[in-house]
Amino acid sequence: MPVIEVTHLKKRYGDLVAVDDVSLAVEAGEIFGVLGPNGAGKTTTVECVAGLRVPDGGGVSVLGLDPRRDAAQLRQRVGVQLQESQLPDRLRVAEALELYASFYRNPADPAELIDKLGLGDKRNTAYKKLSGGQKQRLSIALALVGNPEIAILDELTTGLDPQARRDTWGLIEQVRDSGVTIVLVTHFMEEAERLCDRVAVIDRGRVVALDSPAGLVSTVAPEQRIRFRPSAPVDDRLLTDLPEVSGVQRTGSQVVVTGTGELLHAVTSVLARHQIVAADLRLEQSTLDDAFVELTGHRPAN
Amino acid sequence: MHAFRNILRTEARLYLRDLPTLLTTIGLPTVILVVLGLVPSLRKPDPTFDGQTFVSYFAPSLLVVTLAMVGVNTLPSVLATYRERGVLRRLATTPAHPAALLAAQLVLALAGILASALLLILVARLAFGVPFPRHPLGFTLAFILGTAALLSLGLLVAAVARTTKAAQALAVPLFLVTMFFGGVYLPRFLLPDVVARIGDYTPPGVQALLDAWTGTSPQPLHLAIMAVIAVAAGVGAARLFRWE
Numbered sequence: 121m122p123v124i125e126v127t128h129l130k131k132r133y134g135d136l137v138a139v140d141d142v143s144l145a146v147e148a149g150e151i152f153g154v155l156g157p158n159g160a161g162k163t164t165t166v167e168c169v170a171g172l173r174v175p176d177g178g179g180v181s182v183l184g185l186d187p188r189r190d191a192a193q194l195r196q197r198v199g200v201q202l203q204e205s206q207l208p209d210r211l212r213v214a215e216a217l218e219l220y221a222s223f224y225r226n227p228a229d230p231a232e233l234i235d236k237l238g239l240g241d242k243r244n245t246a247y248k249k250l251s252g253g254q255k256q257r258l259s260i261a262l263a264l265v266g267n268p269e270i271a272i273l274d275e276l277t278t279g280l281d282p283q284a285r286r287d288t289w290g291l292i293e294q295v296r297d298s299g300v301t302i303v304l305v306t307h308f309m310e311e312a313e314r315l316c317d318r319v320a321v322i323d324r325g326r327v328v329a330l331d332s333p334a335g336l337v338s339t340v341a342p343e344q345r346i347r348f349r350p351s352a353p354v355d356d357r358l359l360t361d362l363p364e365v366s367g368v369q370r371t372g373s374q375v376v377v378t379g380t381g382e383l384l385h386a387v388t389s390v391l392a393r394h395q396i397v398a399a400d401l402r403l404e405q406s407t408l409d410d411a412f413v414e415l416t417g418h419r420p421a422n
Numbered sequence: 423m424h425a426f427r428n429i430l431r432t433e434a435r436l437y438l439r440d441l442p443t444l445l446t447t448i449g450l451p452t453v454i455l456v457v458l459g460l461v462p463s464l465r466k467p468d469p470t471f472d473g474q475t476f477v478s479y480f481a482p483s484l485l486v487v488t489l490a491m492v493g494v495n496t497l498p499s500v501l502a503t504y505r506e507r508g509v510l511r512r513l514a515t516t517p518a519h520p521a522a523l524l525a526a527q528l529v530l531a532l533a534g535i536l537a538s539a540l541l542l543i544l545v546a547r548l549a550f551g552v553p554f555p556r557h558p559l560g561f562t563l564a565f566i567l568g569t570a571a572l573l574s575l576g577l578l579v580a581a582v583a584r585t586t587k588a589a590q591a592l593a594v595p596l597f598l599v600t601m602f603f604g605g606v607y608l609p610r611f612l613l614p615d616v617v618a619r620i621g622d623y624t625p626p627g628v629q630a631l632l633d634a635w636t637g638t639s640p641q642p643l644h645l646a647i648m649a650v651i652a653v654a655a656g657v658g659a660a661r662l663f664r665w666e
Contacts, residue, residue: 170515172511172514192517195515195516196517198515199515200512200515202511202512202515204508205507205509205511206509207509207512208436208504208507208509210439211432211436215432215435219428219429219432220516222425222428223516223517223518224516224517266516
């Protein structure tokens, strides 16, 4: 039973078509990634889900409710972290969380949430004095303080250093483990690969792929590459005869075999049969990055 | 209502935390009054001002200082900043409505204006013998309408300005004009008559304040114009205001 259903969503701003035709369904308890190049319509899509924008066409259903008609109910049950949303400079961490907690019927305990997000020694610090990572964690805390069933997080780790980014990822996994469904808008492939159970790739206002990160990679960019130094000369034909192999190249003493499927098993088996040892063997698989390029024709912004 | 109360409490805390702004807002007119009041000749009755002292004559113009500062400067800047930084937008995703934040800001603006006016009137009375407003009802009415007109203009600025910079670009000239016509830069008797007359009708309507302070009831036309400006600007702001 999906908790979010978007069907043939359309949204334009004047002449600009932001979302052309987006359909997707998010299942309870998953981390669902929304990926795409800048301006692809990711944010507009989740803003329609969050009830912040009125779609021009198509349907959106969240927890079986209409984001516009049932806005009051959904605001109690859906937490939203918006892109580039700040707080007043002089507002302190605990004050912000206590204020936002007071808006909800069944809020989380602000003090507990502060500790959980590692802001315990910053509770009396003004927003202005927080680091980028701390601001981001506070922002996530504000999205979670209402004990939501769904959390929508837009550009979660943009502007964070690698360590802060990794910490944030760990946090999001904890939140998911506590039963919250998470919709994550991102343009970091590494983030999607690490966190998301499924991802929708949106390009020019349309969903161009929807699968698990691994599934996406294996269907869109299935090519694998094996590099090794053979202990004895290898006849190319030995390798090219394998159904999994699509090409063999040599660079110096190194052999590079490209192919799909159970490539590693096929190659190592045939080498073993001929008593050839593959030294310095490395398997290179496509990443979500490659799949993304394949799907959208863009390099992911990094 | 519950959310509004909590937002108001938090905003009040932030307001009190910004001590320099708070002191300027509430204290500046009184400081100017005290400085002028220290000059002996300005405390002597003068036929130019129908036998009043210059200090008495100038006090209503000093009311304009805080009204202009808060109404067309601080209020729109704060609201534009909140919008630009996504504070209003974030609030829109919660069960609280961003209008609660706007309302809280209006309450604080009014509180600041009121505190500043009371301090000015009190110090003028106690230190320089300027009588309390002699037409209290007329003075209250003129003050309320003038304040409403300026706050509405401030909201209109916040509504049409997309960014904090744009809000300031609109607010600063409006502030200067308000101060000029309110007779703050140059006492009104030094202004060309036509300018002074225009100043009767520009918010907050300093002539009505002066009339009521010194004893005659304010002219209905002056008050009516302030009411019209307040309503027109208020309606315009309500229609044009964007939360993001």
